[in-house]
Amino acid sequence: MNQWPTLDLEDTVGDVLRKTMRGSRMNVAELAAATNIAARSIEAWLADRGAPDADEAARLAAPLGMERRRFQQRAAGAWYPGDLALPLVHRHAQLPHPSNGYVVRAARDERVAAIVDPAGRPDVLLALLRAHPLDYSYILITHKHDDHCDAAEAVASAYPDARIVMHEVDAPAIGALAAEALPIRKGERLPFGTRNEIELIPTPGHTDGSSCFRIGDLLFTGDTLFAGSVGGCFGDRFGYTDLLANIRRELFVLPDATAVLPGHGPPTRIGWERRENPFFTDEEPRH
Ligand SMILES: [Fe+2]
Incomplete structure (x- = not known):
């Protein structure tokens, strides 16, 4: 898929x-x-x-x-990330938004899965989810912008057993569902399938509650880190310096091979971004 x-x-x-x-x-x-x-x-x-x-x-x-x-x-237009094989991840468009939504499975031999950033036309998204009848355990939301969470209510009603995970600072964007959302605290991990975990990584900067989710060697970054760029800054408390510092401190310390699945644009790898992303310099921390 x-x-x-x-x-x-x-x-x-x-x-x-x-x-x-x-x-x-x-x-x-x-x-x-x-x-x-x-x-x-x-x-x-x-x-x-x-x-x-x-x-x-x-x-x-x-x-x-x-x-x-x-x-x-x-x-010079001379940079684009290399190819990645990502058998556990399905990326879908979220029209009318330009954002990426994802479905990620816990393992090849398991049906447990998570939905990342439910947004766009609910009928289209629900049809896609139904076409892949998996055991959706989590709805992971990277941040509060509409193009990442405006279908949360439709998906949560269709999959009432799936736990919503969203930083409490951004959670008011999903209305009454905010009360049910698991908060995001640095270092916390949620069990995912029989052998995996979802690590919750707050990375404020794009918004005050922007967060990333790491599952093994997959990292969902929302609008924090893109291939060759970073998100714009729309927070009240956190800004550009925080955004870059959080990417350096929380994301660039991950292994080079970690696949980055951003909220917009193509997938990339942590190593490629650490070495080539123009917002950072060659003196970034090495893993
Ligand atoms: Fe955003």
């Missing part, structure tokens, strides 16, 4: 520039002054009209806290 269409990277070069500028608190005029690049060129790149060449990318990288090599590679 595995289908991986070719997905575009979640963020364009313009998106990467915008997020790093916001994170570094630099506007176009300040960045132009710091790099000696014309403001109108930066504005064009922010709108994805063209992209910086290698020399321009090198000049932009330092003031925006990026590694020169990584941003040059990204600006």
